[in-house]
Amino acid sequence: MLRRIKHDNLGFTLIELMVVVIILGILALYVGPKIMGEPEKAKRVKAKMD
Known part of the structure; x- marks a missing residue:
């Protein structure tokens, strides 16, 4: 019998782990520059307010 x-x-x-890593990489490429640019944007806004 079987x-x-x-x-x-x-x-x-x-495969599941690779898919998750790829998705996280895509999110990092999209969100990373926005987060890194915020301090410079804040400095410009502060300079305009002064």
């Missing part, structure tokens, strides 16, 4: 093999995989596959 025995059923029980697979309790609790981890992530390499």
Whole structure:
């Protein structure tokens, strides 16, 4: 008789991890420059207010 093999995989596959890393990279490329530009923008606004 055929025995059923029980697979309790609790981890992530390499493909799943790669997809997450790619998504995080895309988000970092989009958000990073906006965050890095904020201090310069704040300086310009402060200079206009003075």
